[in-house]
Amino acid sequence: MSSSDRIIFIGAGGLGLTAAFNLARKNPDLKIIVFSRETTVAYSQCGMPFVLDGKIPGFDNLILYNPEVFKDLGLDVRTGTGIASIDTDRKSVTTDKGEEVHYDKLVIGTGTVPFVPPIPGTGLRGVHRLINLDDGRSILKSISSSKNAVIIGGGPIGLETAPAFLDRGINLTIIERMPQLLPSSLDPDMAVLLEEYLISKGARVMTGKGVSSINGAERVESVTVDGETIPADMVLLSAGVRPNVELARKAGFEIGPAGGIVVDPYFRVKMNNLILDDVFAAGDCAEVISAITNKPMLCAVGSVANRQASYLTDQLLGKGAPYGPVICPTVCVVGDLHIGSVGLNSRACESMGIKPISFKATGNTRARYYPGGKKINIKLISDGERIVGGQVIGEEGVHGRINTLSLGIKKGITPIELADMETCYAPPVSPMIDPMTYAAEMLALRCARKK
Amino acid sequence: MSSSDRIIFIGAGGLGLTAAFNLARKNPDLKIIVFSRETTVAYSQCGMPFVLDGKIPGFDNLILYNPEVFKDLGLDVRTGTGIASIDTDRKSVTTDKGEEVHYDKLVIGTGTVPFVPPIPGTGLRGVHRLINLDDGRSILKSISSSKNAVIIGGGPIGLETAPAFLDRGINLTIIERMPQLLPSSLDPDMAVLLEEYLISKGARVMTGKGVSSINGAERVESVTVDGETIPADMVLLSAGVRPNVELARKAGFEIGPAGGIVVDPYFRVKMNNLILDDVFAAGDCAEVISAITNKPMLCAVGSVANRQASYLTDQLLGKGAPYGPVICPTVCVVGDLHIGSVGLNSRACESMGIKPISFKATGNTRARYYPGGKKINIKLISDGERIVGGQVIGEEGVHGRINTLSLGIKKGITPIELADMETCYAPPVSPMIDPMTYAAEMLALRCARKK
Numbered sequence: 001m002s003s004s005d006r007i008i009f010i011g012a013g014g015l016g017l018t019a020a021f022n023l024a025r026k027n028p029d030l031k032i033i034v035f036s037r038e039t040t041v042a043y044s045q046c047g048m049p050f051v052l053d054g055k056i057p058g059f060d061n062l063i064l065y066n067p068e069v070f071k072d073l074g075l076d077v078r079t080g081t082g083i084a085s086i087d088t089d090r091k092s093v094t095t096d097k098g099e100e101v102h103y104d105k106l107v108i109g110t111g112t113v114p115f116v117p118p119i120p121g122t123g124l125r126g127v128h129r130l131i132n133l134d135d136g137r138s139i140l141k142s143i144s145s146s147k148n149a150v151i152i153g154g155g156p157i158g159l160e161t162a163p164a165f166l167d168r169g170i171n172l173t174i175i176e177r178m179p180q181l182l183p184s185s186l187d188p189d190m191a192v193l194l195e196e197y198l199i200s201k202g203a204r205v206m207t208g209k210g211v212s213s214i215n216g217a218e219r220v221e222s223v224t225v226d227g228e229t230i231p232a233d234m235v236l237l238s239a240g241v242r243p244n245v246e247l248a249r250k251a252g253f254e255i256g257p258a259g260g261i262v263v264d265p266y267f268r269v270k271m272n273n274l275i276l277d278d279v280f281a282a283g284d285c286a287e288v289i290s291a292i293t294n295k296p297m298l299c300a301v302g303s304v305a306n307r308q309a310s311y312l313t314d315q316l317l318g319k320g321a322p323y324g325p326v327i328c329p330t331v332c333v334v335g336d337l338h339i340g341s342v343g344l345n346s347r348a349c350e351s352m353g354i355k356p357i358s359f360k361a362t363g364n365t366r367a368r369y370y371p372g373g374k375k376i377n378i379k380l381i382s383d384g385e386r387i388v389g390g391q392v393i394g395e396e397g398v399h400g401r402i403n404t405l406s407l408g409i410k411k412g413i414t415p416i417e418l419a420d421m422e423t424c425y426a427p428p429v430s431p432m433i434d435p436m437t438y439a440a441e442m443l444a445l446r447c448a449r450k451k
Numbered sequence: 452m453s454s455s456d457r458i459i460f461i462g463a464g465g466l467g468l469t470a471a472f473n474l475a476r477k478n479p480d481l482k483i484i485v486f487s488r489e490t491t492v493a494y495s496q497c498g499m500p501f502v503l504d505g506k507i508p509g510f511d512n513l514i515l516y517n518p519e520v521f522k523d524l525g526l527d528v529r530t531g532t533g534i535a536s537i538d539t540d541r542k543s544v545t546t547d548k549g550e551e552v553h554y555d556k557l558v559i560g561t562g563t564v565p566f567v568p569p570i571p572g573t574g575l576r577g578v579h580r581l582i583n584l585d586d587g588r589s590i591l592k593s594i595s596s597s598k599n600a601v602i603i604g605g606g607p608i609g610l611e612t613a614p615a616f617l618d619r620g621i622n623l624t625i626i627e628r629m630p631q632l633l634p635s636s637l638d639p640d641m642a643v644l645l646e647e648y649l650i651s652k653g654a655r656v657m658t659g660k661g662v663s664s665i666n667g668a669e670r671v672e673s674v675t676v677d678g679e680t681i682p683a684d685m686v687l688l689s690a691g692v693r694p695n696v697e698l699a700r701k702a703g704f705e706i707g708p709a710g711g712i713v714v715d716p717y718f719r720v721k722m723n724n725l726i727l728d729d730v731f732a733a734g735d736c737a738e739v740i741s742a743i744t745n746k747p748m749l750c751a752v753g754s755v756a757n758r759q760a761s762y763l764t765d766q767l768l769g770k771g772a773p774y775g776p777v778i779c780p781t782v783c784v785v786g787d788l789h790i791g792s793v794g795l796n797s798r799a800c801e802s803m804g805i806k807p808i809s810f811k812a813t814g815n816t817r818a819r820y821y822p823g824g825k826k827i828n829i830k831l832i833s834d835g836e837r838i839v840g841g842q843v844i845g846e847e848g849v850h851g852r853i854n855t856l857s858l859g860i861k862k863g864i865t866p867i868e869l870a871d872m873e874t875c876y877a878p879p880v881s882p883m884i885d886p887m888t889y890a891a892e893m894l895a896l897r898c899a900r901k902k
Contacts, residue, residue, distance in 0.1 A: 433757055
């Protein structure tokens with residue numbers, strides 16, 4: 001790519017801004033423009049629940065880079081500017097202010113949009129989302145005077161925010177339409193542990209029930225669910241996210257079966273069945289390939305977007321390597337509880353035609369005589385041959401085990417290989433027999449019996 | 452194996468007692484005798500440093516099973532009884548009390564013996580080892596009146612015990628003959644971090660210096676090292692362990708190049724170049740095969756012995772599978788610092804004829820804006836193709852990363868595969884880019900440059 005080329009990024013999230021940074025550092029002569037609809041960029045979205053619950057002092061702590069840094073790098077970051085359309089013939093984008101800007105290479109990193117349930121009252125005052133810093137500040141402002149709050153949706157961001165209400169003594173009701181919390185990561189028997197934890201902290205959890213309306217004159221006053229009216233002076237909508245693909249769809253780029261933009265292993269979009277050489281999409285708005293099923297899937301995870309940004313940078317510099325399939329490990333922190341998942345859960349297995357064989361074990365995170373150890377719950381899932389998924393819930397040791405599973409599943413390990421994994425041991429940090437290797441051993445026996 | 456067979460275990464450590472338990476549970480009709488020189492069995496040796504530093508209330512907490520449990524299982528555990536000799540022709544052992552006992556199958560699980568440096572004064576009062584509960588109780592008794600203590604040897608158990616002295620305000624000198632602490636696990640540049648930590652806690656650390664004598668009339672009064680006399684009212688000898696193979700050697704069993712009993716993948720010992728069908732050895736006294744070099748090595752690690760006990764149980768029940776090569780991950784906890792290692796360090800690489808290529812990274816254990824995160828130091832070592840070793844030092848997140856490396860190294864991962872590993876992310880438990888994947892990425896670049 002010539003150094004006089006102009007690269008345009010649409011979206012300044014974990015994918016776009018990271019790739020733009022990388023590019024500017026590696027080739028300072030490039031002309032790079034980053035458009036963002038938002039007024040503030042380069043902040044951590046994932047940190048917001050922990051500002052609300054007081055663990056992090058303030059929202060300013062979440063701002064990762066001062067705008068001065070962009071200037072120093074020669075990046076032209078245009079905040080508060082959305083893109084209205086893309087014209088691939090003219091190789092240009094048009095801003096929502098009507099300005100047409102030419103590109104040589106275009107990167108779509110538009111991320112996700114929150115799903116807003118189609119019910120009355122979502123526009124009332126006091127009904128919040130938690131997408132950007134303004135949302136966070138607005139929740140923080142009203143939370144101190146709140147007495148009754150409702151979280152609609154049992155997804156990670158909403159649940160991570162639950163302690164912000166509970167720790168303040170606010171009556172909190174969590175409503176999830178599916179019969180369990182975190183339905184996209186957990187099996188029902190694991191989700192129960194999270195539900196019990198939230199109940200122990202004072203929350204009311206209603207699963208398998210849809211909200212029929214949010215009620216109030218100008219401000220929210222209550223929420224109606226399953227015929228019951230629950231008082232609410234605050235509502236947090238957290239009913240999941242969808243890939244933000246409207247702009248791409250309008251431009252004629254192919255949208256895949258999972259709902260994201262279709263890209264090849266070099267992040268190139270498709271149009272009329274042809275791969276475009278100058279338009280790329282990555283991050284939460286694009287589909288990825290599952291390392292387990294080889295089918296397209298979504299993976300709206302910051303660490304994956306960040307890794308894609310590295311590959312995309314090389315691609316834009318003309319030395320790209322193919323980006324491989326993903327496992328998509330996640331961890332969600334709800335108060336003291338860490339909830340991790342990786343690969344397929346049982347429901348995902350069944351929807352892929354895989355008959356899941358699983359084993360669930362409970363163990364300790366330290367030698368049983370060492371004070372302060374925590375219970376840890378591990379569920380492993382196999383397709384009968386390999387490990388295809390894992391779920392881990394506990395107050396410590398979750399992150400490390402999920403990452404081990406992430407590597408193992410990608411390498412195609414079998415239950416017996418995981419059972420044979422050597423684990424390090426010292427009484428203050430681990431039991432001699434890791435509960436994960438124990439679970440793997442029992443899973444291997446179960447798989448052998450089913451053969 | 453007939454259920455009237457008699458199985459004899461020599462040694463009641465992590466290998467022997469575990470296998471005897473397993474056997475008794477799976478086949479209650481077996482006649483099982485376990486001989487132990489010690490008066491108390493079924494306690495956690497690894498827990499002793501943490502009783503001494505007050506983290507665990509008392510030594511009784513370390514006793515894992517009441518002797519009643521043995522009786523309930525029908526195990527004949529003969530404590531305080533050593534074995535003086537083995538006669539493979541008569542298929543019998545003779546105890547140190549002169550009793551001859553017949554076996555059908557014999558398992559040698561004699562563990563290790565401490566290395567006692569050949570210097571004057573090791574027999575003085577106040578010179579301790581930390582091998583069994585009596586040692587621990589004896590140290591605990593004298594530590595409260597101690598003012599000046601010396602630890603001879605920079606191995607894990609001694610260093611784990613250091614805080615017991617430092618937290619009590621006792622002047623502590625740690626002396627290691629090699630030029631660094633933990634020489635068998637760490638590279639010198641990583642060992643420096645541990646040394647700095649101990650110094651910051653008030654220890655004096657002398658490396659590359661041998662003790663020439665321990666001085667005193669009846670009780671220890673000082674230690675002479677490098678011409679200097681250091682006052683000492685207590686000395687802890689912690690100069691490493693050796694496989695306890697004297698009995699096996701006397702019986703004619705083959706001892707290997709690493710100093711342990713030679714066994715085949717079914718734990719059968721060798722005699723006059725022949726494999727014996729009725730004598731087995733496992734645990735710390737036997738050699739294992741390195742999964743990296745395929746050469747014999749020692750691995751005195753409880754979690755490995757425990758896993759061997761499972762394989763050995765199946766073997767003794769006549770349905771054995773071959774036990775595979777090992778990686779031997781370790782973690783050592785010195786105060787707040789966790790020190791992990793797995794695979795080969797640079798010195799081990801060089802002694803195996805491998806030219807190590809390494810990269811060392813420092814990162815954070817949480818999102819950088821999340822309070823309470825700790826610095827974590829990671830060194831990865833490659834032979835140019837695969838990852839062959841890793842060392843991790845920090846106050847949290849060490850155990851999980853070592854286990855991930857343990858699995859990865861066994862599966863033969865390359866630096867770029869580790870760099871591509873997907874890690875889960877939530878600000879309270881992890882940074883978005885894991886320092887280990889960053890280190891792997893840089894290591895991959897370094898390996899590519901050296902090609």
